[in-house]
Amino acid sequence: MTERRIARRYDLSLPIIVRIPAERTLDSQQGKTRDISTRGLYFVVDQNLESGSQLDITLTLPAEVTHGSEVFVRALGKVVRVERRMEDGSARMGVAAVIERYDIVRREAARA
DSSP states (O other): OOOOSSOOOOOOOOOEEEEEEGGOOOOEEEEEEEEEOSSSSEEEEESOHHHHHEEEEEEOOHHHHTTTTTTEEEEEEEEEEEEEEEOOOEEEEEEEEEEEEEEEEEEHHHOO
């Protein structure tokens, strides 16, 4: 199988909050990223997401990663693949998503 990724992926386990804007609810799912790039990410959540779903994603880059203060990344994307996986003895969903747009917000700006 040939590698189709264009952007370099980084193995990062970061907390992630995922919302599905089309559902018009304030419900969100929390999970963890497995890897991330400027064009996409793979993350794990407890509940099922459907391929093709639009996503509103928020993740936090900790100060240890940014060498400064926490940085929030707010992204809009779309689910491209979903797979069931066992993790720590429980069934979870692995989700691959493409990032269509993102904004970076430094912690100081988020407080203003």
